[in-house]
Amino acid sequence: MSPRDVALAVRLEAVSKRYREVSVFDGLDLEVHPGEVWAVTGANGSGKTTLARLLLGLERPDAGSVWWPTGLTRAAVFQENRLCPHLSAVANVRLVLPRLRRPAAEGELRALGLHGADLTRPVSQLSGGQQRRVALARALAARADMVVLDEPLTGVDEESLPAVLAHLRVRLAGTMAVLITHSNAEARALASRSLHLPV
Amino acid sequence: MRRAGVRALGSGALAALFWVAVWQGAALAVGRDFLLASPWQVATRLVELLPTADFWATVWFSLARIALGFCAAAVGGALLAWAAWASRWARALIAPAIAAVRAAPVVSFIILLLLWTDSSRLPAFTSFLMVLPVMYANLGQGLAQRDRSLLEVAWVFDVPLGRRLLAMDIPGVLPYLAAATRAGVGLAWKAGVAAEVIGVAAGSIGERLYAAKLHLASADVFAWTLVVVALSVACERLVLWLIARVPCARPAPTSADSPRPEVAP
Incomplete structure (x- = not known):
């Protein structure tokens, strides 16, 4: 591991997090380097989503520190889709990515199996699996340095799954990614490293 | 839908006719038009007033000042609500002042303002003070009720502030602005005209009402009151119409680079 890679890594150092009396982590260390896809697994309540929120800066640790490269x-x-229900799939993607051209947004959505009228009608009229793919397209179209995916394939139907997984593999190549999942198959398909959180 | 609308309109017209008939009956029973003018006398007076330049100058005088007070309260209320939302210290400072303004009798403000400034400025200041707490409370609630999960999305994706304001903050607050407008416009007119009457602001509707009282002209009192009600309703409708047309307030295409609608009708 070169010093440059370490400098570009997202690091959790001795992180502890509690919710009232319940300790979620105690002294957790994690380094996510560019090009690594981490699968974080664990039972319900093991703190997977809390870890995702810490990595995104949405939660502060009670002890320890989280470091992000400048x-x-x-x-x-996110665990929920967090889409604007009255906006279309394309509009939802471009809402948070205003510099993204419309054809690029449409291309990302098509790669995840959304076509035709599904791109232009309000997302409230799409199925749960389709809405999930819109949320996924929004995250992948951002071409961000770090992507955190909290159960990204929830609700995606079996038929679409291989294509979605294939697209995810392409998009996650070279980025730092953290995949929160219950599925060992998803973890094996996408991740190069893994972390199991005990309850 | 259209039939239901026509039915509602018909029942509204019938109710209005009933109350006009009650008014006419009361006027006949009193029998003194300086105490209670009949609907016909009021309508005649309105028809006399409407074509005169003096009438429109009076309407403009009050409308301009009360609208100015309302708009200033909307802007001031929004800024104070934002400051209170952003900082608990600001909230601790602002909350008692707003509570005092809300609780104090309007006439106390009018008298103080008469001591400090001339009567032509009274309606604007009074409307401002009456509407400010309404705007502050409603817009503060709107800020607090915004979709936090979407705000987190904006933060993670580093959405530019302007975009976030247009796409997430303002649409979240607009329903509360509409509610504040419904409550505030009527309040602005009531308080503004009351201030004009007490301060006898030259050239105002309040001055006309005061003159009508001096001349025992109840037809004029009713005519000007109807004018105030009409102006208040018109202002409320106009502001709500403008709010409904803010592009981010409803489903709308996000860019002009495609002729296709992004939202189904």
Whole structure:
């Protein structure tokens, strides 16, 4: 590992996090380097989503520290889709990525299996799996330095899954990514490193 | 839908006719038009007033000042609500002042303002003071009720502030601005005209009402009151119409680079 790679890494050092009396982590260390895709697995309540929020800077650790490289750009698929229901798939992607041209947004959505009217009608009229793919397209289209994916394939139907996985593999190549998942198959398909969080 | 609208309009017209009939009956029973003018006398007076330049100058005088007070309260209320939302110290400073303005009798402000400034400025200041707490409370609630999950998305994706304001903050707050407008416009007119009457602001609707009282001209009182009600309703409708046309307030295409609608009708 070169010093440059270490400088570009996102690091959690001896991080502890509690919610009232419940300790989620105690002294957790993690380094995510460019080009690494980490799969974070664990049972419900093990703190997977808390870890995602710490990596995104949405939570502060009670002890320890989280380090991000200067100028790091981030993108995420959250546990919920977090879309504007009255806007179309394209509009939702471009809402947070205003510099992204419309054809590029459409291309990202098409690569995840959304076509035709599905691109232009309000996302509230799309199925849960389609909405999930819109959230995924938004995160991937950002071309961010770090992508955090919290159960990104929830609700995606079996038929679309191989194509979505293939596109994810292409997009995550070379980035730092953290994949929160319950599925060992997803972890094996996408990740190069893994972390299991005990309850 | 259209039939239901026509039915509602018809029942509204019937209710209005009923109350006009009650008014006419009361006027006949009193029998003294200086105490209670009949609807016909009021309508006649309005028809006399409407074509005169003096009438429109009076309407403009009050409208300009009360609208100025309302708009200043909307801007001031928004800024104070934002400051209170952003900083608990600011909230601790602002909250008691707003509570005092809300609780104090309007006439106390009018008298103080008469001591400090001339009567032509009274309606604007009074409307401002009456509407400010309404705007502050509603817009503060709107800021607090914004979709936090979307704000987190904006933060993670580093969405530029202007974009975030247009796409997430303002649409979240606009329904609360509409509610504040519904409450505030009527309040602005009531308080503004009351201030004009007390301060006898030259050239104002309040001055006309005061003159009508001096001359025992109840037809004039009713005519000018109807004018104030009409102006208040018109102002409320106009502001709500403008709010509904803010591009980010409703589903709308996000760019002009495609002729295709982004939202189904």
